[in-house]
Amino acid sequence: MTVFQMDVSDSAREIDLVILQALLKVNKDKSCEKQLKLALTWNRIDIARNEILTEDAKWDPVQLEELMEIAILHDRVDFVKLFLENGITFTKLLTDERILTFYKQTSQMDKYLKDKQKDKCTSKDVASLLEKKLGDCVSVTWGHSGGSDPLLLLFLWAILTDNIELAKLFWEEGKEGIAAALLAQKLLKTMADQVDDPAEHTKLLSHMAFFESLAVGVLTECYVEDERKAQLLLTRDLANFGNKTVLRLAKEADNKLFLANVACQSLLDRIWMGRMALNNGWLKPVVCLFLPPLLFWLITFRDDAWTAISKDTDSQDKSNTMVSRGGCTKCCGEQRSIINPTQTETAEVKVSCWQKLSAFFTAPMIIFAANVTSYLLFLGLFSFILLTDFHDGFTKKEYLLLFWVGTLILEEIRQLVKSGVHRYLRDLWNILDMGTMFIFLVGFLLHWIPTVTTCTKCLEAARIILALDVMLFYLRALHIFSVHRRLGPKLVMIKNMMIDMSYFIVILFVCVTAYGVALQAILYPNSKFTFSLFGNIFKKAYFQIYGELFLEELDGTLACEATPASNSSLPRCPVNTEFVPSILMAVYILFTNVLMLNLLIAMFSYTFNKIQTNTDEHWFFQRYILIKEYHDRPPLAPPVILIYHIYLVFRWGMYRKRQIDSDFHMAYPESLTKELILWENMNGDEYVRRTKAERQQSLENRVRETQER
Numbered sequence: 001m002t003v004f005q006m007d008v009s010d011s012a013r014e015i016d017l018v019i020l021q022a023l024l025k026v027n028k029d030k031s032c033e034k035q036l037k038l039a040l041t042w043n044r045i046d047i048a049r050n051e052i053l054t055e056d057a058k059w060d061p062v063q064l065e066e067l068m069e070i071a072i073l074h075d076r077v078d079f080v081k082l083f084l085e086n087g088i089t090f091t092k093l094l095t096d097e098r099i100l101t102f103y104k105q106t107s108q109m110d111k112y113l114k115d116k117q118k119d120k121c122t123s124k125d126v127a128s129l130l131e132k133k134l135g136d137c138v139s140v141t142w143g144h145s146g147g148s149d150p151l152l153l154l155f156l157w158a159i160l161t162d163n164i165e166l167a168k169l170f171w172e173e174g175k176e177g178i179a180a181a182l183l184a185q186k187l188l189k190t191m192a193d194q195v196d197d198p199a200e201h202t203k204l205l206s207h208m209a210f211f212e213s214l215a216v217g218v219l220t221e222c223y224v225e226d227e228r229k230a231q232l233l234l235t236r237d238l239a240n241f242g243n244k245t246v247l248r249l250a251k252e253a254d255n256k257l258f259l260a261n262v263a264c265q266s267l268l269d270r271i272w273m274g275r276m277a278l279n280n281g282w283l284k285p286v287v288c289l290f291l292p293p294l295l296f297w298l299i300t301f302r303d304d305a306w307t308a309i310s311k312d313t314d315s316q317d318k319s320n321t322m323v324s325r326g327g328c329t330k331c332c333g334e335q336r337s338i339i340n341p342t343q344t345e346t347a348e349v350k351v352s353c354w355q356k357l358s359a360f361f362t363a364p365m366i367i368f369a370a371n372v373t374s375y376l377l378f379l380g381l382f383s384f385i386l387l388t389d390f391h392d393g394f395t396k397k398e399y400l401l402l403f404w405v406g407t408l409i410l411e412e413i414r415q416l417v418k419s420g421v422h423r424y425l426r427d428l429w430n431i432l433d434m435g436t437m438f439i440f441l442v443g444f445l446l447h448w449i450p451t452v453t454t455c456t457k458c459l460e461a462a463r464i465i466l467a468l469d470v471m472l473f474y475l476r477a478l479h480i481f482s483v484h485r486r487l488g489p490k491l492v493m494i495k496n497m498m499i500d501m502s503y504f505i506v507i508l509f510v511c512v513t514a515y516g517v518a519l520q521a522i523l524y525p526n527s528k529f530t531f532s533l534f535g536n537i538f539k540k541a542y543f544q545i546y547g548e549l550f551l552e553e554l555d556g557t558l559a560c561e562a563t564p565a566s567n568s569s570l571p572r573c574p575v576n577t578e579f580v581p582s583i584l585m586a587v588y589i590l591f592t593n594v595l596m597l598n599l600l601i602a603m604f605s606y607t608f609n610k611i612q613t614n615t616d617e618h619w620f621f622q623r624y625i626l627i628k629e630y631h632d633r634p635p636l637a638p639p640v641i642l643i644y645h646i647y648l649v650f651r652w653g654m655y656r657k658r659q660i661d662s663d664f665h666m667a668y669p670e671s672l673t674k675e676l677i678l679w680e681n682m683n684g685d686e687y688v689r690r691t692k693a694e695r696q697q698s699l700e701n702r703v704r705e706t707q708e709r
Contacts, residue, residue: 068083071083159207251621289366367637375477392451394448517537
């Protein structure tokens, strides 16, 4: 019998402990498993650590695995840590059946399965759920041999069930921490977009910010430790993450802070310049673009510019050859390990003029400059034809323009096939490209019709359509400014302000319609129901916003006829209603010009300030997209890009196997992959340890400051 005194001051707070100890005393002669299960049920980690799971206790691993499963399902983080300390490993714990059991308990799975019963949930349902939430950013295959990382699946389960503390523990115990943190951020962002409760939305965003900072922190730790290794991590092919790279995951997660990190930007600098050294600037490459022979004297190439070339010439190690300006002869350099740059040996690499030309013209910076030059020439030709030489029949210039647009269409088709329809249409610039080219084809079709028929208005219609189309082509040129650090974020501001304006236009449309109908009914009652009636309703109401007040109609001083004849050029006179239209207009202008337009300006100001505060992050994110786009572009610009398209068709026919190696996506040898994963895990552990120490130190400082006060 256990006697407990209730009149002690702290007794109320300790009553649960006393009851648990009494239950443990009753079950003392029974198995320790039941005692531990009691402690787990009551969530008393102190009892379990100090009185049950002691150093002298011997446990069957199978029993602990079952208890650990219960601890995970009930979000007992401290018990999970305790079981890990006592020899339980996730490798043995996470069988396919257990992972499936975990996912059956999630509310997300309930929503996904709908009418399907939980006991009929299969691994395919789990894979479909994660694919719905994450797209192709995770590869879900069952089975420990060649299957998905089971700890990664458990980590994602913890995110889906909002067990964030468990998710943090699983992240610490897992591998490939940067990619896992980015995947968690993407999953939380998707979940936040799908909830309606503001409090839940805010909580998910705070969790998302945590994993965002976690990914950035580990990457910074790696970059400080070794810059080159950190860049290898960014471009490594990740089998557990849909064969994506860390950079691609950051883009998919819309993690601007991550892509703005110095590790990402230094890598993008290297990729942007291709094999050219960073100290070339922008002027010398642009000059050499128009005068290619000068590159042999003006352009300096990177130390490791000819790594791939030396590999092709039966060199087994990575080379680090400095190629100076001038000459096309052999150059001496150093062989360096890609992981340990301190190990060097002398190497001799032959560099031909053709290799230098190829390295120069395949650099994304040069491809971008060539495409900009080509596009400006295209706009000049298009404008010249419309302004000075647009007649019946086709001229040589118009055939050249049609051929030029044809090569642009082929390039868009290549991008569509490579990226897929969904990803292609997510880019607004691609949608604009499709629209401009479709309108161009419609305009040229109308231009061609008069050559085979007697359509008198087709030429005029073609001229108007093509004039509108060239305006859209000029607007497409705004994309060029994405490369500029000051102008690039302004494009983001314009896009977001257009979204703001769309909401504003909905409200404004209601106000304009209300005023226009009322004014038309007052001034011109009993009007005939024609299409011009709709124009009259919106014409005055809309243009009065900009200061065209139509005072002659409102005051009755307009030259008109009360009942105009059918051949009369004078309009119908408005009904004399004295001061009613003037008062109505005054209230309308006060509401629209003062209230509504100032509301729009306030919305624009908020959007501007929000983007301006993080202008560098927005630009770095745009910069990644731009560099990735022109890295994947053919080295030839339109219209000669057709040659490269023909080459791609022949290459596809001969080599249909997908090649993934590029500056953005590399498949490394298994030994190097294991070394990078181990190195990343070590830096992740160090970052977590240091962050916890700083947090503890900060807490101690706050306690000390509070005591001093």
